[in-house]
Amino acid sequence: MAVIQRIEELKSGALSAVAAAGSTAALEDVRVRFLGRSAEITEIKKSIGSLSPEDRKEVGRAANLASREIEEALRARTNELAAGEREARLRTEAVDVTLPGVPFPKGHLHPSMRVIDDVVDFFVGLGYRVAEGPEVETDYYNFTALNIPPEHPARSEHDTFFLDEGLVLRTHTSPVQIRTMLAQEPPVYVVCPGRTYRRDSDPTHTPMFHQIEGLAVDRGLTLGHLKGTLAAMARHVFGEELKVRLRPGYFQFTEPSVEMDLSCFVCGGNDPNCTLCKGAGWLEMLGAGMVDPAVLEEVGYDPEEYTGFAFGMGPDRMAMVKYGIPDLRLFFEGDLRFLRQF
Ligand code: PHE
Secondary structure, eight states: OHHHHHHHHHHHHHHHHHHHOOSHHHHHHHHHHHHSTTSHHHHHHHHGGGSOHHHHHHHHHHHHHHHHHHHHHHHHHHHHHHHHHHHHHHHHHOOOTTSOOOOOOOOOOOHHHHHHHHHHHHHHHTTOEEOOOOSEEEHHHHTGGGTOOTTOGGGGGGOOOBOSTTEEEOSSSTHHHHHHHHHSOSOEEEEEEEEEEOSOOBTTBOSEEEEEEEEEEETTOOHHHHHHHHHHHHHHHHOTTOOEEEEEEEETTEEEEEEEEEEOTTTTTOOTTOTTTTTOSEEEEEEEEEEOHHHHHHTTOOTTTOEEEEEEEOHHHHHHHHHTOSOGGGGGSOOHHHHTTO
16 A cells, blocks of 8 residues: 555654654654644544545554654664763763862961051960950040140140031050050050041051050059060060160059050161161050050040050061061052062
């Protein structure tokens, strides 16, 4: 019968098309062409109803067998190709875990922060606690409570930025002393790093700069404790072989007051033309003193029972000295070429 013949032709055509297909997408085309809704075999199946009962049976069987064989071939070939395609995809998408990574840019600690960390670490090691206070400060905490009453000439030395009524940008970290003492009973051992502000700008002054305050209040503290503590701190930051000396100083809130110098670690005091100490042999380092009894009284501590020492230092200035940086303004320009050197 011609139809049976035709079915056989279509089947072998389909089987060779299946064998020739090179991808699962090509196989799908073959399926549509030979088994799809308008494929010839499908048409033949649809026309079966109009055949004689004997032919119907024979043609139907041949058409079904042919379809099944083609489907079977398609399935087998699809599995084959899909496995190959999956392998190829895995190969091309593979990640080479032995390749070096993309380097992530490393950050740098600012020289001031290195000194602050160093100093704070030293005091924390001695058992001091870190205390902080606001940068917008009241006139009372910044001056009056520190024994600098309104109208006192000492105020004019502070080059203060005045804000609204009664508020200033703190000119030093000393107000944190007052806040700390008002908040707790003695003994007090705190170190207070932070930003401070003065209307000042030249190679060694910037309107914003850092200070680290320290305060110790306890029974029996003396100037000897102050000197020993600060000398140990200076050697920790600048080098063990350095010498320190105290000179008389003046601050409203300490009595007696001292300034501490560090022996010049560039020339050791032996070079009259030294670029760092300019031949002085000493570098000014910080201000300090025994807490004035008037300040202790102001915060409700009994000056008969307790004594204390306080100190304030400038970590920016210390970093200039430590790293040999000539201009303080470089610290605050944010130039990465500068910062990367430390
Ligand atoms: N607050 C002082 C200043 O800024 C420094 C200082 C602090 C002096 C503590 C003595 C005691 O100049």
